[in-house]
Amino acid sequence: MPEGRSEPPAPRIDQAGDAALIASLGDDLDIETSGWALRAAAWLERRRAEMPGLGAPVPGHASVLVSFEPDRMSENELRNLLLAALAGTRQRAQRGRVTRSEIPLPFDGGVRHEIPVSYGGSDGPDLAEVAGRTGLSEKQVIALHASVEYRVLVVGFMPGFPYLGFLPAALDLPRRATPRVRVPAGSVAIAGRQAGIYPFETPGGWHLIGRTDAALWDPGRDPPALLAPGDRVRFVPIPPRRPHP
Amino acid sequence: MLEVVSPGALLTLQDRGRPGLAHLGVPPSGPADPWSYEVAILLADGRPDGAGDASSAAVSAVRPVNGSGPVALEVTLGGTRLRAIETCAVALSGGDLGAELDDGTRLAPGRVHRVAAGAEIGFAGGTGMRAYLGLPGGIDARLVLGSASTCVAAALGGIDGRPLRAGDVIAPVRRGHLDAVGRTWPAALAPHPARSxxxxxxxxxxxxxxxxxxxxxxxxxxxxxxxxxxxxxxxxxxxxxxxxxxxxxxxxxxxxxxxxxxxxxxxxxxxxxxxxxxxxxxxxxxxxxxxxxxxxxxxxxxxxxxxxxxxDAGSARAAWDRQRAALAAGTARAGADLVWERLADGAGW
Structure with missing residues (x-):
């Protein structure tokens, strides 16, 4: 995880169909690159009022996807805009003119959240396997998972699903070889150097180590997602809600 | 007004969806076959915004038109049965899923049919995957995040975010509007893209x-x-x-x-x-x-x-433009046909 990079890497820009472009900042997961992608998306979002035809930007871990209406904006215009979004954040940062009102800096602030987790048992059916594969005890896995403050890198895949970075390296495991057909809502999961929480029942390939009652998604709430990119998350172990099998 | 007797494989409400929320993880939803959705809406109302025919503009002014477009029913594969609670005009489009009334009358896609109170529409299954059913003025539904589109995976839209089931009532925004009956989509002029x-x-x-x-x-x-x-x-x-x-x-x-x-x-x-x-x-x-x-x-x-x-993307954009033009041409023809029928009926407008 490189620290303190003063400018984003040069993006590559590819077509995503006939009405969208995606700017990629690289193939590695690190918090700096994630921050550049979020800032560029925020900058583009602010251009929308003055640029009809510009769709809502969607940030990824190291990328930004933007749709556009080709009869109101050319692909080249959008290409230049994407370059400006990334270069713009760089120039402003270099001039020391970055303020929170001008460009949101997701990684400097962020709301703090504590997520209560019931670990193991039927709430976290993969805890024992994770312990076995990492050579740790279940208690050590829980302690490690709850030991760090995570940042919400991006929200997506399904409504309100947070990708959280970064999981301690000792817990780094590839995804399950065979995804589960059914992951219960509220499942607290890990994969690679990331942690996540499933807001809905869904198929999924991450390792399930616990479960929470926190309402990650409520369409009647504004915003409906509990967690936003840049927010800080801590997991707090609570006694199991259900008897262990 | 229709009641669901049997939902079939999957029955959902769809409008033009909720684009622009992907940063929250929300998919756009909307009709799986947008062409057929538009045809159902245009047949039902003669206009793409669901505001209804000019004669009923005053009615629609009372209720603001949904920014995501009028709501239509998306019927999947077959097995669906719907009963008319009152006599209504039903616009049908999309795949030919074998729609017919319980008296055996076949309901062809691309046309607005009159369904008498008490009659049942059944989809026995046929070709294609999805059919769309529109009511004049659109179907009444609650908006969630700006759209009534059902997204079952995220429990959004429709009725409580779920697929429709037996006993659900599908009510039009306004009642008793039969003007559109007989309106026909000019399939020769603007055929469904799946004919390709x-x-x-x-x-x-x-x-x-x-x-x-x-x-x-x-x-x-x-x-x-x-x-x-x-x-x-x-x-x-x-x-x-x-x-x-x-x-x-x-x-x-x-x-x-x-x-x-x-x-x-x-x-x-x-x-x-x-x-x-x-x-x-x-x-x-x-x-x-x-x-x-x-x-x-x-x-x-x-x-x-x-x-x-x-x-290449440029050719794809040109094809999109041609498709929009075909939809517009079809709309103009369908509207003209309706005017002609009304004149023939001596109804005026």
Missing amino acids: VDPIAFVPGPDLRHLHGRAVEAFRARSWRVADACDRMGIRLEPHDGVEALAPGREILSHPMLPGAIQVPADGRPVILFVDGPTIGGYPVIGVVPRWEWPRLGQLRPGYGVRFAAQ
């Missing part, structure tokens, strides 16, 4: 650098079969017997996805992400099916054979 037998177009990329050097050629050269896993979230493709899948896609750093994106997962069997699909994915995308081909994706059903052809 050409390969489905895709714009290669954006993840070709993560795929085998000849992956596009291999994808294009093979003939595929639509797998049973074919729904609003994604359309899985499988090779025909004895034919190899693509070289396995390896996990990449996740990036935002969009409907039409063709992911190559670890088993080499491509999945076309669709209108309710994930907004972020971790497998490489070999190509994206452009907007003008979505109506054909919406009519793919399990077991269908399908082939693909690479298309």
Whole structure:
């Protein structure tokens, strides 16, 4: 995880169909690159009022996807805009003119959240396997998972699903070889150097180590997602809600 | 006003969806076959905004028109039965799912039918995957995040975010409007895009650098079969017997996805992400099916054979423009037909 990079890497820009472009900042997961992608998306979002035809930007871990209406904006215009979004954040940062009102800096602030987790048992059916594969005890896995403050890198895949970075390296495991057909809502999961929480029942390939009652998604709430990119998350172990099998 | 007697395989409410919320993980939803949705709306109202015929503009002014468009019913595959609680005009479009009344009267797609109180509409199954049913003025439904579209995976829209079920009532925004009965879509002038037998177009990329050097050629050269896993979230493709899948896609750093994106997962069997699909994915995308081909994706059903052809983005945009023009021409003709029928009836307008 490189620290303190003063400018984003040069993006590559590819077509995503006939009405969208995606700017990629690289193939590695690190918090700096994630921050550049979020800032560029925020900058583009602010251009929308003055640029009809510009769709809502969607940030990824190291990328930004933007749709556009080709009869109101050319692909080249959008290409230049994407370059400006990334270069713009760089120039402003270099001039020391970055303020929170001008460009949101997701990684400097962020709301703090504590997520209560019931670990193991039927709430976290993969805890024992994770312990076995990492050579740790279940208690050590829980302690490690709850030991760090995570940042919400991006929200997506399904409504309100947070990708959280970064999981301690000792817990780094590839995804399950065979995804589960059914992951219960509220499942607290890990994969690679990331942690996540499933807001809905869904198929999924991450390792399930616990479960929470926190309402990650409520369409009647504004915003409906509990967690936003840049927010800080801590997991707090609570006694199991259900008897262990 | 209609009551659901049996929902069939899947019955949902759809308007033009909730685009622009992918940063929250919310897929755009909306009709799987947008062409047929538009045809149902245009037949029911004569206008794309659901504000109704000019004669009823005063009525619609009372109730602001939904920014996501009028709400229509999306019928999937067959088995659906609907009973008319009162006599109503029903616009039908999309795949020919064998719709008929319980007295045996066949209900052809591309036409507005009069359904008498107490009669039942049944979809016995036929060709294609989805049919659309519109009511004049649109179907009354609650908006969630700006749209009434049902997204079952995220429990959004429709009725409590779920598929419709027996006993649900589908009420029009305003009642007793039969003016549209008889209006017919000019299928010869503006045929459904699924009439085409050409390969489905895709714009290669954006993840070709993560795929085998000849992956596009291999994808294009093979003939595929639509797998049973074919729904609003994604359309899985499988090779025909004895034919190899693509070289396995390896996990990449996740990036935002969009409907039409063709992911190559670890088993080499491509999945076309669709209108309710994930907004972020971790497998490489070999190509994206452009907007003008979505109506054909919406009519793919399990077991269908399908082939693909690479298309550059510029040609895809031109094809989109031609499709919009065809829709506009069809609308003008359908509207003109209606005017002519009213004159013939001496009804005036």
